[in-house]
Amino acid sequence: MPYTTEKSMVFQVVETWGNGSRDVALQAMWDLLDGKAISELAPVASTTLNYPPYDTPDLRRQHVEEHWWGRTKDATGAWVDQPPYDPANNPTTGFWKHWYGNAEGVFRETMIRALAISLGLPREDAQDTQKYGGKGRPLRLRGGSQHWPLSILWKCPSPWYEGWIEFKDYGGRPANNGHVTVVLSTPSHGVKLYDSPIRPPGSATVTNDPYHAYAVNPTVPAGPEGLWVVSQAAHCLMPTVPPGPTPPGTWTPPTLGQPVMSAGSVVCISPAVGDGGASPTGIPYTP
């Protein structure tokens, strides 16, 4: 994730999967309500995600459980929740830096609510979930035909883990006359952030992108899906002059970290999929 925002291949598969069928989206919401492990949901196993370093379904499940939620396997091979917060021995969750919390719970609730809006249903209450979980829901918890497309973005870094849900009803009756956007706003997991949105045309993530998403200043979308960033061409961490001895009364508290100067013209970049961009044609869900 060398950008501050990404589509993420797994989320693009989730979109293809969930947006393709109202029944699939309904079942996904019920699985989330019923507490099914998120790593066991179908998109994680999609073969279209078979890229290193998580190039098998088992590795992706492990990645989700360990890195996203901070879980560990017990002696029986079952995933167990992270230990309680401990400033010395367990100060963080999973691979998130400088943050401890219930990432799984926030993600689960975000997706439940996003799916409920997409499907035109109320957020199911706990009593109904207890009563109908795993047994099939009554019409009032599954009826209608609404199925707004869901879009998911990942933004990092933030000080803590949040799921934002934006939605709009365009009015009128059609089942897909609206949209839902989820922005997962998460702490950093420490990976590098490049100081420009531009990549050399021959860079590995551009040339190895099977979806050919990378473009500089595209005038029209390359397909029905996309993720563009508009920014100045480069961002430079400006070195500060090392302070030497100066007369008394000639200093001030420092700048927090290194100041940044953005330079160059304003550009629009469609990042490569390997860099977090969106495939112009989506990424199929393939069991």
Add this chain to the structure above:
Amino acid sequence: MIDPNVAINAVEEDVAVALREQLPDGEGFALDDAFPGWADNPLSDSDSTAVVIPWRWDGRNAGLLGLAATRRPITVRGVTIVTEDRDELLCQRYVDWLPALSQAGIALFTRPIVELSTVYTDEELRETPELAEALDEIQRVRDQFGLSGTG
């Protein structure tokens, strides 16, 4: 030869100038009590051309580092080495900012920012005219202000 009391007064004024607006309403400047007895036996080189002054500043956060005021009490600790250049005193300051940021409720959340120039060759980067133009602009600014490297 620097008179330690003169050095203390200079450092007190120096620290006050830097911190009194952002951290007012506290005890202000004091010699750091983590070094008991220092005032009677100041740390200096053999001929007192350099005097080391450990200090603390206590105040309330009225906008430390230009961020919003939280009014929380904050102690900043530092060490200033006072030297003399002809008749002028000079201060070299080493300030322990991280505990002060923590007390101020300032959390840092970031990622390491990497220059593309450490990943790709200059020739590769300049294949995109917009990036070439930006790199030239950055270099001009660095040259203008004598800012080389990223350190």
